[in-house]
Amino acid sequence: xxxxxxxxxxxxxxxxxxxxxxxFLMADGxxxxxxxxxxxxxxxxxxxxxxxxxLSELDIPTPPEFxxxxxxxxxxxxxxxxxxxxxxxxxxxxxxxxxxxxxPPKDTRPTVVLFTQNKPGLADNPQAKVGxxxxxxEDIRWGRRDIKTVQLLxxxxxxxxxxxxxxxxxxxxxxxxxxxxxxxxxYIVKGGKIITRNLSNxxxxxxxxxxxLKFAKEAQMEVEERPFTIEEAKQADExxxxxxxxxxxxxxxIDGAAIGGGKVGSVAPRLREIYLEESRKAAV
Ligand code: PMP
Numbered sequence: 001x002x003x004x005x006x007x008x009x010x011x012x013x014x015x016x017x018x019x020x021x022x023x024f025l026m027a028d029g030x031x032x033x034x035x036x037x038x039x040x041x042x043x044x045x046x047x048x049x050x051x052x053x054x055l056s057e058l059d060i061p062t063p064p065e066f067x068x069x070x071x072x073x074x075x076x077x078x079x080x081x082x083x084x085x086x087x088x089x090x091x092x093x094x095x096x097x098x099x100x101x102x103x104p105p106k107d108t109r110p111t112v113v114l115f116t117q118n119k120p121g122l123a124d125n126p127q128a129k130v131g132x133x134x135x136x137x138e139d140i141r142w143g144r145r146d147i148k149t150v151q152l153l154x155x156x157x158x159x160x161x162x163x164x165x166x167x168x169x170x171x172x173x174x175x176x177x178x179x180x181x182x183x184x185x186x187y188i189v190k191g192g193k194i195i196t197r198n199l200s201n202x203x204x205x206x207x208x209x210x211x212x213l214k215f216a217k218e219a220q221m222e223v224e225e226r227p228f229t230i231e232e233a234k235q236a237d238e239x240x241x242x243x244x245x246x247x248x249x250x251x252x253x254i255d256g257a258a259i260g261g262g263k264v265g266s267v268a269p270r271l272r273e274i275y276l277e278e279s280r281k282a283a284v
Contacts, residue, residue, distance in 0.1 A: 002079045004114040018095035027151035029092030030054040040283035046207035085119040131252030131264045132168035139172035155182035177227035184243035185209040188236035189267045198225040208242040215274045238265035248272035
């Protein structure tokens, strides 16, 4: 694969970043994952905007120009022949000469890395037909989950706890309410109404979430943005999650309790279909 590092396109085994990079030492960096369908980028503008916001919230200087980023994404997709898959982008505070808790001088060059992943069958994922199982675990992450940092140890541990329990993912719970999944936004459906946690610093403002809620409202579906509990989720007609890499994914079991009789309902598949159709049309 060809990857991008700080202005250069290189074979992946020739790409290098410093051991002093602040993301390597301190998780001082942000990232984005943009899906590719039919060789085109899904919701690139949404991801570029969130990236700029994450960088600005962390005071990482000089975000790359929108057009330059788009060109790098497109070039890698073409070069690596990605038809279905994703582009991973990471920008860190860079690599000053030494380790220090204080931020380095403003003229330290941020590290910019991009690579692609081929995922044939991304849109036709068979899991979306049967749904996935989740466990709930306590949300012990930091308080700025709206910033998409590379600080992913707890989500990664949550994923492993889920796997150990024979499940696919974990839903995180804080003060009795579900915040989000390890790497996705969470929803329940009750009496036709779609319920998902409102935006705040407690969750990542999902790009897929924004798109799906917009499409749901356009399709005259009722949407309520508020926190919900695991107990409420267990009583729901349906549950699902959204993310850039999984789109809309039905959830049919939470902590061993079947949701909607353990079968995929009608709302999640419908939203998945609308999302895929509309996003393909708008892809760049
Ligand atoms: N929440 C978290 C914690 C995530 O990591 C992600 C995916 N990166 C999401 C939500 C979903 O966001 P998006 O739809 O932009 O992929």
